[in-house]
Amino acid sequence: MKLDVRVKLILIVLSATFASLNTDIIAESLMMTAITLLLSLCTGAVRFRPLLMYAIFVLVQYFVFPVSPRAVVFMLSILVVNVRNFLPTALCIMLLYETTTVSQLMSALTKMHMKKQLTVTLAVVMRYIPCLGEELAAIRDALAVRNITSGMTSAFRRAAARAEAFCVPLIVSSVRTANDLSAAAVTRGIDEPCIPSCRSAGKFGAADFAVLAAAITAVGWAVYMEYFV
Amino acid sequence: MLEFNNVTFKYNGTGHGVYDIGLTVQRGECVLLCGASGCGKTTLIRLINGLAPSFYSGSLKGKISIGGADMTGLQPYETARKVSSVFQDPKAQFFNTDTGSEIVFSLENRGFPVTDINMRLEEAVEKFGLHDLLERSPSKMSGGQAQTVAFAAAYTADTDIVVLDEPTANLDENAITRIRGIITAMKDSGKTIVISEHRLSWLNGIADKVCYMKNGRILETYSGREFFAMSGNECSGLGLRALQPVQRTLSPNIIELGKNNSSTGAFAAEAIVMRRGKRKWDHPVSASFESGNIYCITGENGRGKTTFLRTLAGLEKQAAGSVIYSGKKLGKRARQRIVSMVFQKTDDQLFSDTVLGECLLGNGSATEENALEILGILELAEYRDAHPQSLSGGQRQRLAVGTAILSDKPVLLLDEPTSGLDLGSMTLTAQILRKAADNGKICIVVTHDNELINKLYESEDNNAEDIHR
Numbered sequence: 001m002k003l004d005v006r007v008k009l010i011l012i013v014l015s016a017t018f019a020s021l022n023t024d025i026i027a028e029s030l031m032m033t034a035i036t037l038l039l040s041l042c043t044g045a046v047r048f049r050p051l052l053m054y055a056i057f058v059l060v061q062y063f064v065f066p067v068s069p070r071a072v073v074f075m076l077s078i079l080v081v082n083v084r085n086f087l088p089t090a091l092c093i094m095l096l097y098e099t100t101t102v103s104q105l106m107s108a109l110t111k112m113h114m115k116k117q118l119t120v121t122l123a124v125v126m127r128y129i130p131c132l133g134e135e136l137a138a139i140r141d142a143l144a145v146r147n148i149t150s151g152m153t154s155a156f157r158r159a160a161a162r163a164e165a166f167c168v169p170l171i172v173s174s175v176r177t178a179n180d181l182s183a184a185a186v187t188r189g190i191d192e193p194c195i196p197s198c199r200s201a202g203k204f205g206a207a208d209f210a211v212l213a214a215a216i217t218a219v220g221w222a223v224y225m226e227y228f229v
Numbered sequence: 230m231l232e233f234n235n236v237t238f239k240y241n242g243t244g245h246g247v248y249d250i251g252l253t254v255q256r257g258e259c260v261l262l263c264g265a266s267g268c269g270k271t272t273l274i275r276l277i278n279g280l281a282p283s284f285y286s287g288s289l290k291g292k293i294s295i296g297g298a299d300m301t302g303l304q305p306y307e308t309a310r311k312v313s314s315v316f317q318d319p320k321a322q323f324f325n326t327d328t329g330s331e332i333v334f335s336l337e338n339r340g341f342p343v344t345d346i347n348m349r350l351e352e353a354v355e356k357f358g359l360h361d362l363l364e365r366s367p368s369k370m371s372g373g374q375a376q377t378v379a380f381a382a383a384y385t386a387d388t389d390i391v392v393l394d395e396p397t398a399n400l401d402e403n404a405i406t407r408i409r410g411i412i413t414a415m416k417d418s419g420k421t422i423v424i425s426e427h428r429l430s431w432l433n434g435i436a437d438k439v440c441y442m443k444n445g446r447i448l449e450t451y452s453g454r455e456f457f458a459m460s461g462n463e464c465s466g467l468g469l470r471a472l473q474p475v476q477r478t479l480s481p482n483i484i485e486l487g488k489n490n491s492s493t494g495a496f497a498a499e500a501i502v503m504r505r506g507k508r509k510w511d512h513p514v515s516a517s518f519e520s521g522n523i524y525c526i527t528g529e530n531g532r533g534k535t536t537f538l539r540t541l542a543g544l545e546k547q548a549a550g551s552v553i554y555s556g557k558k559l560g561k562r563a564r565q566r567i568v569s570m571v572f573q574k575t576d577d578q579l580f581s582d583t584v585l586g587e588c589l590l591g592n593g594s595a596t597e598e599n600a601l602e603i604l605g606i607l608e609l610a611e612y613r614d615a616h617p618q619s620l621s622g623g624q625r626q627r628l629a630v631g632t633a634i635l636s637d638k639p640v641l642l643l644d645e646p647t648s649g650l651d652l653g654s655m656t657l658t659a660q661i662l663r664k665a666a667d668n669g670k671i672c673i674v675v676t677h678d679n680e681l682i683n684k685l686y687e688s689e690d691n692n693a694e695d696i697h698r
Contacts, residue, residue, distance in 0.1 A: 102324045103337045127324050130368065135577060141544050142578035145570045146636075148591040165580040172618045173576040177321065183285075184322035187278050188386070189309035194340040199333065199347060 001041040005108035005201075007208045008096040011035075014215040015089045021222040025058065028085070031218060035091045038211065042099045050091055057084035102127060106190075107198035120190050124182055128174075131181070135173050139166055230256040230421055231277065231390060236291035238272060238281055246287060247272045247445045256389070259412070259422040259435050261453075264442035265468045265651045266623045270425035272445070274392045277423055279308030295390065310339065313386035317395040317649060319379035323367045328359060328378050331367055335386035349385050357381040357411065371531035373404025380411045384420075391415060393424040397431065398649035399573075401530045401677045405431045427651050430474045433457040441467060468652050475679040477527075480686045484516050486528040486537060494519045496640055496671050498541060501550035505536045509548050520639065523662055523672040525682050534675040535573075538642050541673065542568045554640075569636040571643045575625040579617040584609060584628060587617045588635050595635040603631045606664070607657055623654040630658055634665045641665055643674045647681045659684035 015035065022028055032054050040047045057080050065073050065080070096105075102123045109119040148165050149158040231254040239246035247269040254260050262270040275281035282289050283305045293300045295311050313335065316322050325331040332353050333346045341349075354360060357377055362370065367378050376396060383391050393412075397405050409431050416422060416435065426432065432453075439456040441449040457472050464472050477483065494517035503510040510533050518524055526534050539545045541552060543564030551558045554567055572578055581587035588600035604610040607627040612620060617628055626646065633641055643662075647655045659681055666672050676682060 101326060101330045103330055103334060107337075123324070138572065138574060138577035141539075142570075142572060143580075144544060144565050145542055145568055146578070146580075146591045147566075147593075148580060150591050150593045168580055168582075168618075169577045173574075176576060180316075180318075180321045181324075183280055184314075184316065185324060186280060186284055186305045187309055187312070187314040188322075188324070188335045188382075189306045189338040191304070192306045192309075192338045192340065196337050197340050197343055197346065198337055199343045199350075200330065 001038075001207055002205075003038075003042060003095075003099070003211060004204050004208045005096070005100055005104050006112060007204075007212055008092070008100065009108070009112075010212065011215055012089060012092045012096065014219050015092045016086070018215075018219050018222050019085050019089055021219070021226045024225065025062075027218075027222070028088070029054075029058070031088050032091075034214070035088045035095070039091055039095050039098075042095055050087065054084060054087050057081075057087075097126065097129065100126075101198075101200060103196060103198045104201060107196050107201055110195045116191060116193065120185070123190065124178065124185060127181055128178055131177050132174065135170060135177065139169050139173075142169075230254055230258070230296060231423070232292075232294045233276075234292040234294070236276065236289070236293055238276055238287055238289045240272075240281075240285060240287040245272075245445065247276070247442075250276075250291070250447060252440065252447065252450075254421055254423065254438070256421055257416060257419050258437045259416050259424065259432075259453075261429070261432050261436035261439045261456075262423065262425040262442060263427070263429060263439060263469055265653060266427075267621060268442040269445040270442055271394055273442070274314075274394045274423065274425050277390065277392050278312045278314045279303065279305050283308075306338075309335065309386075309388075311388055312390045312392060313383040313388040315376070315379045315383050315391070315393045315396050317398045319372070319375040320368055322379060323375070326366045326368075328362050328365055328367055329354075331378055332359075332382045332385050334382060349387070353381045353385045356384070356414065371404075372399045373401065373407065373530045376400060376404065376408060377411065380408065380415075384411075384415060389419075390421045390423070393422065393426075395426055395649055396424070397426065397428050399645065401528075403529055409435065427470055427649065429470050429472055433472065441469075465652060470652050470655075471680055475683060477679045478683045478686045480525075480682075482522055482524045482686070483682065484524055484526050486514060486526060486532045486534055493517050495555060496541075497553045498537070499551050499553055501537070501540055501552070502548040503533050503536045503540055503545070504548040505533075505539070505545050510536075513550055515550075518640075518671045518673060520669050520671055521666055523666045523674065523685050525685065526673065526675045527677065527682075535644055538570070538644055538673065538675050541640075542570045542642055544570075567638050568640040568642055569633040569638045570641075571626075571629045571633050571646055573644045573648065575622075575629045576618070578629055579625060579632075582616055583614050584617055584620070585613040587628060588632050590632075592632070592635045592637065594637045600631075600635060603635055603661065606661055607631050623650050626650060627654060627657060627661075630661060634661060634670070639670060641670050641672045643672070643676075645676055645678075646674060647676065647678050652680075655681055656684060 018031060032051065036047055036051045060080050105126060106119050106123050109122065143165060149161050152158045152161060233250045233252040236250040237248045262273055264270060272281060275285055276293060281287060289301060300308060323331055324334055329350055333350050336346045336349060354363060359381060362374055362378065367375050397408060412422060412435055436453040439451045439453060440447045459472055496518040498514060498516045500513040500515050502513050514537060526537065528534055536545060540547050541564065543561035546561060552564055579587055581590045585600055588604065589595055601610060604613060609624060609628055617625065620628060630646055646658050662672050662685060
């Protein structure tokens, strides 16, 4: 199943709106299930992990929190409640990232009359995300074979030294990588003022209309429940 | 076709750059830019593809023209219509998750009709033999495959000029032979090619003109024939890598992955079946290493050399087999405690705020005196108080090697320590590795660089003497 990039972008906005308005756990669970199903259909692979994670958060909130000390509830509630609330939006971002090429994104944004600066920035950010993972893994490996905390007896000092050792190369390396990517993009005409063509761009089809209609209905229901009931 | 008329460019802030450049490149000509690191080759490439001064800001004087049209003051996308680029690390220039989209990215940016794009894509796939790679992500390819895709993208971009900035730095001999064929085909199709390179021998017969650069100036311009007829002494006198293909010294310490090796040394890999992510290698690998020796691991791109090194370092878990040190089988953590490692990308392994601090960080037994001695050998002593990340790429590479050598761990692993390095840096790296081996370390080097291998094995005694003198 293929969705138009514009629909994927609108889905992100609508799911975030739904998450901020809705207070009903059943509606939220239905939304989460529907988006997980959509992600599976679009990527062609069964994705049950996000649903499992969501189920754990719900179980913790409704069955563990009532019998836990207040301090524990206070510490964990941000993770369990707020992260859970925005999981459907995170899945929509994942849907966009995993099923959209940079040229599809640029073509769609240009058709939506977005400014070139924003289009290019988003394209570089999208390309940079996997690089960030690689940078983190490389620094972790370098630290594993380097005993940077040798001679430090205090656990606090060791933790601080490791955090500093992680941050310095990450910042420098990120800046360098982003710079290299931007330079490469410039040499490939990413800032051309024309509307980019896209050989894999699809047409707005029945699936796009169906998904959009379902998302608008869900948000409409959330607005009604919030302001009119 | 391409003309530099008395061009001077200075980067803002540093004042480095290129000076009084006069150069004319005819249509269909291939020009090689050579010289030591920091001589201005990359800056000249950036002036051609428009990255300087539009992306790397600085002051530009003089005139650069293509086909008689003045290029100074053009928007970057206007230059991109005339010049395409291939960089040292192809993966750092990819923007798409599938090869097809990557190849036609420039055309899509320029709004070419889709039918036209598909036609050009088919042509490039045919010409570069990319059928098997078309649906694969460029980020999951070997260095040679990824560089071929980068060349295909440059070819498809429909520009008259192609600039190449050290395109073979990370490639093995087979991949270089393939790249040579591609550049010849590009030249035959009328494209003008400008290459900046340290590895020179593969360009014999391709380069029509060679510009030797030093301190930001073109000191000498040779015809291709004149340049490649230079003697070995003349060439090393200019600080250049070999001009003829280098045959590897025969040594029992050169280990080719895939061949049977023994596993009886102080440090050994015993029938290791390598695994990295979802990939698992079919054949077990054995190798044996003794203290005080340098071992070079060679083999084509994609054979698992880096994974082998990572397995020895305890950064990957093998599917079968074991790593042994002093008769004991070691787990991942135990291996990490006995090895120091220099990775291909040095940005991620320098943690301190000064060069001297970097040498001492985590190296409990190293004194400031030891560190300064090593920095002296690596010609980094004058930067002792500089931030490691402010050094040039070659200097960072040397610092990473020096830091690993100062560690009191008995095993030193290096992954392509001389990729993209000039003759001077390569020689210094070879010298410091000999010193480490002389001090009893086991040095294991993954490399494609035959010049480095020869430097390591040819004159062990001479090098050792030079260091102690």
